[in-house]
Amino acid sequence: MDFIEALGLVAGICTSSSLVPQLITTIKKKKASEVSTVMFIVLLTGNALWVYYGFDKKDIPIISTNLFTIGLNIAMLTLKYKYKNNE
């Protein structure tokens, strides 16, 4: 792995990890996220397109970051429906 790829992975860790506290807060408060379902769909579409883009460019940092973000967003969407009645 060269320097710039390592830097890309660090960038990905920084931007993805910023979603984790939101997930933890949602679990702790057992309260649905204020982010709308439509927005989650837009975000997931964006992440999926990034993954496709990453594969085309054979860009490991983009692929791994967006796959991780897709996982986090699906978790958030699941919690949003689980805690739907707690609003």
Added chain:
Amino acid sequence: MDFIEALGLVAGICTSSSLVPQLITTIKKKKASEVSTVMFIVLLTGNALWVYYGFDKKDIPIISTNLFTIGLNIAMLTLKYKYKNNE
């Protein structure tokens, strides 16, 4: 602009635009975001590294998406301090 670059830009618009409603909600409610300052710093660092990464790879979608996200995050951070006493 070729197909894959256009697709990368659409991906960027999808992932960046998901931050806009959060900004609007913050402005409407005049209430500080629940996201911590430390997390904003981590996020901004991540975006800055992505911009560097994008320049190295001469990747327009990565550069433009992350510059736009940096703008949105600085706006959020500014509002967070402006509405600090409204918590």
